[in-house]
Amino acid sequence: MNASFDIAHKTALVTGANRGIGKAILTSLVQHGAKKVYAAVRSLDSAQPLVEIFGDTVIPLELDMTKPETITAAAAVATDVELVVNNAGVLTQTNALSSKVFDHLAYEMEVNVYGLIRVAQAFAPALKENGGGAFVQINSVASLKSFPGIATYSASKAAAYSITQGLRETLANQNTIVLSVHPGPIETDMATNAGMLEGVESPTVVADGLVAALKVGNPHLFPDTLARNVWHAYEGFAKAMIES
Numbered sequence: 001m002n003a004s005f006d007i008a009h010k011t012a013l014v015t016g017a018n019r020g021i022g023k024a025i026l027t028s029l030v031q032h033g034a035k036k037v038y039a040a041v042r043s044l045d046s047a048q049p050l051v052e053i054f055g056d057t058v059i060p061l062e063l064d065m066t067k068p069e070t071i072t073a074a075a076a077v078a079t080d081v082e083l084v085v086n087n088a089g090v091l092t093q094t095n096a097l098s099s100k101v102f103d104h105l106a107y108e109m110e111v112n113v114y115g116l117i118r119v120a121q122a123f124a125p126a127l128k129e130n131g132g133g134a135f136v137q138i139n140s141v142a143s144l145k146s147f148p149g150i151a152t153y154s155a156s157k158a159a160a161y162s163i164t165q166g167l168r169e170t171l172a173n174q175n176t177i178v179l180s181v182h183p184g185p186i187e188t189d190m191a192t193n194a195g196m197l198e199g200v201e202s203p204t205v206v207a208d209g210l211v212a213a214l215k216v217g218n219p220h221l222f223p224d225t226l227a228r229n230v231w232h233a234y235e236g237f238a239k240a241m242i243e244s
């Protein structure tokens with residue numbers, strides 16, 4: 001049986017919690033009974049509306065994925081964390097033949113991959129200290145299938161998924177469960193700016209799906225309609241090669 005994690009009465013931290021999917025995740029964690037949620041954001045002001053809604057259940061913390069010192073400083077404060085959701089991410093619309101390809105790939109790798117590694121390294125000791133808990137990484141269907149107009153983003157999300165797989169086995173040694181989340185098009189600024197207007201679904205399907213997946217201990221979550229179609233094709237490989 002998979003290990004599981006119930007958010008009720010627990011303390012969590014969400015990166016990029018101020019808007020989009022991260023805001024929906026923070027909201028769902030509070031609604032499902034979290035004791036405290038650290039909103040880890042680039043600008044503390046951007047988390048103020050969440051404090052106004054949820055009061056002192058939400059603690060804003062400065063965290064910039066590209067500034068390692070802010071990540072270690074956040075980890076030094078959030079020593080009671082039992083769930084870390086690494087959600088912050090960036091997307092440029094860059095194909096492989098673009099003149100900007102190296103700059104844009106470097107930027108997406110910096111935030112989406114190096115940032116993930118920095119967050120995992122900074123918070124793993126607290127998760128261990130607090131009994132194991134859970135680590136969630138927001139990946140993408142683009143972790144599995146490259147989309148040519150967002151080729152560099154797809155490459156960064158494939159790399160992030162690879163790191164997530166490694167973390168799953170490494171963190172198992174300290175009883176931390178790892179969940180890899182792979183949304184399709186979700187209605188946020190990122191999707192709108194990338195021109196994804198058709199077939200987008202609400203960020204709440206990701207957020208509520210995440211809470212439910214943790215509760216049953218699933219290692220993967222494909223939360224929306226498009227993502228579930230990808231999972232249908234991928235599930236056999238994932239069960240045989242990744243989850244085993």
Ligand SMILES: NC(=O)c1ccc[n+]([C@@H]2O[C@H](COP(=O)([O-])OP(=O)(O)OC[C@H]3O[C@@H](n4cnc5c(N)ncnc54)[C@H](OP(=O)(O)O)[C@@H]3O)[C@@H](O)[C@H]2O)c1
Nearest residue numbers: 016020021042064065087088089140183185186188189190
């Ligand atoms: N929307 C989709 O269709 C979709 C699909 C699959 C996966 N995802 C993934 O879901 C996650 C959230 O995406 P979203 O759609 O909610 O995007 P979004 O609306 O653009 O929000 C991005 C979030 O990441 C934060 N962020 C960006 N750069 C950062 C940095 N250097 N340090 C700290 N925080 C930073 C932003 O903070 P600021 O407000 O300060 O910029 C914001 O909170 C991302 O990992 C994305 O790749 C999204």
